[in-house]
Structures are given as structure tokens and as C-alpha cells.
Amino acid sequence: MAGESNRRPGHTAHWADATAEKIIWEKGDKEQYTCASGITPSGTVHIGNFREIISTDLVVRSLRDRGKTVRFIYSWDDYDVFRKVPVNMPGREDLEKYLRFPITVVPDPWGRDSSYARHHEVDVETVLPLVGIQPEFLYQAERYRSSLYAAGIRRALEHRELLKDILDKFRDEEHKIQGEWWPVGVFCDGCHKDETEVESWDGEWGLRYHCLSCGRAETVDLRNARGVKLGWRVDWPMRWEYEKVDFEPAGKDHHSQGGSFDTARHVCKEVYGWDAPVTFRYDFIGIKGNPGKMSSSKGKVVDLPDLLRVYTPELVRYLFAGTRPNTEFTISFDLDVIKIYEDYDKTERIAWGDEKPKDEDTFKREKRIYELSQVLTGPGGRPAMPPVKPYQIPFRHLCSLIQIADGDIEKAIASLGRGGQGSAAEGGVRPTAEQIPGIRSRALCAKYWIDECAPEEFRFKLRTPGAPADAGPALSPEERDAVRRLRDTVVARIETYAGDKDCAEAIYKAAEDSHLEGKTLFRAAYQALIGKDQGPRLAAFLRSINKDRLLAILADY
Ligand SMILES: [Zn+2]
Structure with missing residues (x-):
């Protein structure tokens, strides 16, 4: 079972592999493939948003496994407008002054980062490497303000009527565009707000607008204008062409009939002359059980750090690698956590040839899921088996050991495989030094889970000897x-x-x-x-x- 050298990656029937094959099939043999993902950092990037990032990462790894060069871009749409102050934000009154400003100009209410948008970006950029995800981040505010997209904007203006027709095609009668319509919006150079109206375009680079808020009126040159931005349904496909995007998944909301993906597909082809990327729809994620203490600033939203307190990075990847993106699933913080760790351990035993699967297909599938669940990749960013076989200790048993050790993780680890005791794991074999970090990572999760999430009946404390x-x-x-x-x-x-x-x-x-x-x-x-x-x-x-x-x-x- 261990001899995997002539494994052909295309034969695993994993959804990430099927998608990679589809990209190569549809886009042809290319020097480089570009896979994209992105979001507006207007609030906490929650676990549903994370599904898009990791789905892309899994496809990226699968493409690399086929020897392809891949550029994985993650777009921060931080030139979007600050529409409303989310609940539980500190300094709400101060923030309200910045409504209609681009979120990249709104100050960070926590005072940690250079802006409101940057705060949410930093939160994500700090944690993604922990689960082995390292895209190239693109900051749209910066790109728009440096007029990188001047040509794309001009092209949209040149095709104003066609764009209007495309967008209208997907709208019912009452929602069709009324009156004059421009594919661009403008953040006022005077007051930053987007409460502006475009007056005219000179057919080349000059765009005239006036501000309803501060009264400013001016003609800007698209080649050095800082505030001109395409509307979302044009912006997205313009950037597909600009970055030559081959693959981008999208959520249910964008993938509805006549949703922004449908219109973007037409705009991309008809206005920008680029075939829309290969895509799939990813579904929502439910939450079950209590994820433990959560920072009050983000309300009841569960994010990746919440998940990483209960699930090791490999388990987090496993949750997503083992589930088809277009199926809704639930992430549990209750007793099911034990079952999910057990499932992972079984996959691990199958992958290492320590447990016989029911057939060869099951072996291939489980091994593939296991490889894709690892944080570290092999040479060239290919999915790979870990260099050292992990020490298996069932999560449930680990929870007992930690409680027996009165919460002392190091003491619990030291008890593993010692003599006849603490030996339920690995038949009494002691872990090697290389295996300890993996055990420690799982133990930290077990301890957090017992303290913060586990049902009361699961918790215990050994009695003190000699108590009265x-x-x-x-x-x-x-x-x-x-x-x-x-x-x-x-x-x-x-x-x-x-x-x-x-x-x-x-x-x-x-x-x-x-x-x-x-x-x-x-x-x-x-x-x-x-x-x-x-x-x-x-x-x-x-x-x-x-x-x-x-x-x-x-x-x-
Ligand atoms: Zn203004």
C-alpha cells in the first residue's frame, strides 16, 4: 500500500482533481494558470468566506500536482464603500462619520492597523499560513488609486450601451436600468464620499462628475484619477481579463440565475474579450455547538481562529477537503468533534496502510483527502504525505489524559506509552521527538474543547487523595x-x-x-x-x- 510512486493523480476522483482537469481541458495547456478568490473586508471574514479561500487552495494544489505553474491571487476588494456600521463595533459614533467613504479610508476602530479594511485583512493574512494557504494578496484600493485599471475603465465607458443591455437582459421589467447609466462610480476627491453623479465622458480619458455632498465638480483624467471605480458587475469581469483568471469559485449568492457570475461571464467575453474562468458554486456552512469564548467585536460570527482553537490545522483542511464544495455542511463544536477526529484518524491509518479499506477506490480517495489535508506540501507545492508518520492518539482519550493530568498538557504527553499506563494509544509505544509537536497541537485543541465547548458530563477532575x-x-x-x-x-x-x-x-x-x-x-x-x-x-x-x-x-x- 505504501508504494505510491506510480500513482496517477487524475485517478482519484477527488473534486479538486476533477476541477483541475476541467481547468486544463477548458483553458488548454498554458505556461501559467491563475486561480483567484477574493472578498470585501467590510467585517470579520467568517468561516463561510474561508470556504472559498480553501476551495481555491485545494484546486491550486491539485494543478501543481499536475506539474503546472499556478498563480494564486486573493483580492481584497477594499475600495468598496462603507455602507453601514456593523453591530458590536467599538466607537460606532465616530465610524458613522465615515459612511459612504471607501472602507480603506475608514479608521481602524481598534486602533491597531492603518484602516478599518486593513484590520480585517491583517486578521486573515496572519492566520492563513497556519493552514498552509499563502496566496498573493492584491489590494484593489491601491490598484484603483494608482490608475492601474484606466484602460479597463475606458473600455467599459466605450461599451456603455452594450453593458447596459447585458445587465438588463437578466433583469425583469421593473428592475431594468432607468434613465442615464454609467458603469463607473466616483469617490469625490474633496470629501471621499461616493455620493457623486457622473456628468459626462469626453470619449477618451476625461470624466466629469459633481458631488452631491460637498458640491465639488471637476473633470478627472482616468490615467491619474484616484476615485473612479467600476461597478461590481463590471469590475469583477474586467479584473478576470486583467489578471487572466482561469479559475474562481463563487458563493451561492453570486451563482444564482442571473446573478453576478452570469452577467460577469457575458461582460467578460463581450466587452473584454476573455472567457470567464472555470468556476463552481460553494455552499453555506452551518455551526453546531458552542465555539467557546468569542471576541465581542465580531458578534456571533465564527471565523478561522475560532475553528483552530478546536481543530488542528490538518483537521480544518480535512473538513473542507473531505466535503464537496456544493454541499452544505455543519461544523461542530459539540460531541461530534470527537467523531470528526476519529474519522480523520481512520483516513490517516488508511493512507499509511495501517488499516485496510474496503476497496482500492476507497484507498485512493482517502489517501488523496489525507494528502490534501496536510499543511505542508511537497516539492513544487504538490500535495504530499507528511515526512513523519504521526502518532495516533484518539481525541477522546487525549481529553481524558489531559484531565487526569489536571489540565497540564506536557504532563499528559509525557504519560503517553509509559509502562503499562497511559498506554491506550499506539499499543503502549512512546512517541518520538518528531511526533511530539503534532501531539501537542492536538492536545491544545483538546484542552480548549474540554474547557470551553464540551458538554458538562464530559468534564471531570480526579478526587484529591486523602480528602476528608x-x-x-x-x-x-x-x-x-x-x-x-x-x-x-x-x-x-x-x-x-x-x-x-x-x-x-x-x-x-x-x-x-x-x-x-x-x-x-x-x-x-x-x-x-x-x-x-x-x-x-x-x-x-x-x-x-x-x-x-x-x-x-x-x-x-
Ligand atoms: Zn464631495
Whole structure:
């Protein structure tokens, strides 16, 4: 299974590969392919927006796997207008003064960055590399203000009537463009606002406007004008041609019938003479469970940093790599988190040949998903297996170990594979130094999840040995007897069990010998250990706790 050298990437049936094949098929063999994504940084870039970025990244990696040179551009549409102050913004009153300004001129209400737009950009640019995504960022305010698109704007003005017809074709009667229409808008040079009206165009580079807000009126030269901007439905296709974009996914909102992608496709071809990029529609993402503490400034929006507190970077990539973009799915912060880690671990075992999949197709698919889930790529940015095989520790078990270690992650890691204890992972093998960082990354997520997201019944704390008897749980005489029996017959020789199964059998035998139902003994044991009726699977739990500590806790009985 490990011999993957003659794997042909086209044969995995993964959606990213299918898209890459489609791009090559439709756009032909090219020196370089350009894949694009982008957004207006007018608020927190949430996890739904992130779906677009990572979907593009997955296709980029797949193209690179085919030996193609790829330019991955991410456009910050930061020359858009500041339309309304989002809820929960600090300094709302100050911000209101900047309504109708380009967001790139609005000050950062947190005072950290050079502007409101830049603040949101920095938040994203800082976190994307953590999940292995490193596009080339393009700043549209900067580009428009340096008149980079003068020719594209002039072309739109030259084709004003055609543009109007294209846009109208997709509108019903009552929404057709009325009266005079210009494909451009202008931010006033005097007051920055976009409350302006275009008066005329001289057929070349001169555009005359006046401002309804401050009264300024002037003729600007498109070749050095700073405030002239194309409307969205023309701006998008103009930039497709400008950057020679071959692929760009878009959300449901743009991909509706007659939505901006449809009109952009026509504008791109008919006005700018460029075929629209290959695309697909990505769907919305739901959120389930409580993502933990969230910064109040962004309201109830879940973003990538929220996800990274519960899911390791590989798991985050896996969530998206393992789901077709056009299906709606839910990201969970509740008990399902355990299941998602288990699914990933299974994919990992299949990819490394440690678990036999049901057929060869499953193997190819799972291995491909696994490769695409890795943060690091191989040479040339190709998806690749990690250089070191990760140490597998089930998330659920890790949560127990961390709680046994009273929240001390390093202590929990140090307990892995030690002697007969803490050995539920990897059959008692200790992790190597190269494997530790991966375990630590998962442990940090496990700890955050227990503290902030897990249901109450999942949390526990080992009782302090020697605590006063009345501080301990009230057990019936026969339950106390069961705990003693568990201590003297099972815990006393805990190091002799070959595995959890052996230990579990011994526990059932102890129950039988004290003429108790298993469930009564379990309740008594959990009460004695953590003061609750339920807890982690008992055999693995007992084997994970230091023997002396265990005996000390149970000595009270
Ligand atoms: Zn003005």
C-alpha cells in the first residue's frame, strides 16, 4: 500500500482533481494558470468566506500536482464603500462619520492597523499560513488609486450601451436600468464620499462628475484619477481579463440565475474579450455547538481562529477537503468533534496502510483527502504525505489524559506509552521527538474543547487523595465493598494487563465476585474517582492514571 510512486493523480476522483482537469481541458495547456478568490473586508471574514479561500487552495494544489505553474491571487476588494456600521463595533459614533467613504479610508476602530479594511485583512493574512494557504494578496484600493485599471475603465465607458443591455437582459421589467447609466462610480476627491453623479465622458480619458455632498465638480483624467471605480458587475469581469483568471469559485449568492457570475461571464467575453474562468458554486456552512469564548467585536460570527482553537490545522483542511464544495455542511463544536477526529484518524491509518479499506477506490480517495489535508506540501507545492508518520492518539482519550493530568498538557504527553499506563494509544509505544509537536497541537485543541465547548458530563477532575471522608461521595456499604474489590484485585495489579480488554474483563470479574451488577460497580468507581455517575471508559481510564495516585484516591474506602 505504501508504494505510491506510480500513482496517477487524475485517478482519484477527488473534486479538486476533477476541477483541475476541467481547468486544463477548458483553458488548454498554458505556461501559467491563475486561480483567484477574493472578498470585501467590510467585517470579520467568517468561516463561510474561508470556504472559498480553501476551495481555491485545494484546486491550486491539485494543478501543481499536475506539474503546472499556478498563480494564486486573493483580492481584497477594499475600495468598496462603507455602507453601514456593523453591530458590536467599538466607537460606532465616530465610524458613522465615515459612511459612504471607501472602507480603506475608514479608521481602524481598534486602533491597531492603518484602516478599518486593513484590520480585517491583517486578521486573515496572519492566520492563513497556519493552514498552509499563502496566496498573493492584491489590494484593489491601491490598484484603483494608482490608475492601474484606466484602460479597463475606458473600455467599459466605450461599451456603455452594450453593458447596459447585458445587465438588463437578466433583469425583469421593473428592475431594468432607468434613465442615464454609467458603469463607473466616483469617490469625490474633496470629501471621499461616493455620493457623486457622473456628468459626462469626453470619449477618451476625461470624466466629469459633481458631488452631491460637498458640491465639488471637476473633470478627472482616468490615467491619474484616484476615485473612479467600476461597478461590481463590471469590475469583477474586467479584473478576470486583467489578471487572466482561469479559475474562481463563487458563493451561492453570486451563482444564482442571473446573478453576478452570469452577467460577469457575458461582460467578460463581450466587452473584454476573455472567457470567464472555470468556476463552481460553494455552499453555506452551518455551526453546531458552542465555539467557546468569542471576541465581542465580531458578534456571533465564527471565523478561522475560532475553528483552530478546536481543530488542528490538518483537521480544518480535512473538513473542507473531505466535503464537496456544493454541499452544505455543519461544523461542530459539540460531541461530534470527537467523531470528526476519529474519522480523520481512520483516513490517516488508511493512507499509511495501517488499516485496510474496503476497496482500492476507497484507498485512493482517502489517501488523496489525507494528502490534501496536510499543511505542508511537497516539492513544487504538490500535495504530499507528511515526512513523519504521526502518532495516533484518539481525541477522546487525549481529553481524558489531559484531565487526569489536571489540565497540564506536557504532563499528559509525557504519560503517553509509559509502562503499562497511559498506554491506550499506539499499543503502549512512546512517541518520538518528531511526533511530539503534532501531539501537542492536538492536545491544545483538546484542552480548549474540554474547557470551553464540551458538554458538562464530559468534564471531570480526579478526587484529591486523602480528602476528608465527608468530602467524598456517599456510597452504600455494598458499593464501598465493590470499590475496595476493584482496588485490591484490579488496580493492585493494573500493570499486568496486556491491554484495556484484559483489564475490562478483570473489572467484570470483580463485580461478579462482589455479587454486584456491572453498572453498579461502574457507578461506584466513577463516584470514588471523580464524584460522578459516569466517566471515560473505565479500563482505559484506570490504566491511564498513575498507579500510586489511583491507590491513594481509593485508599479512603
Ligand atoms: Zn464631495
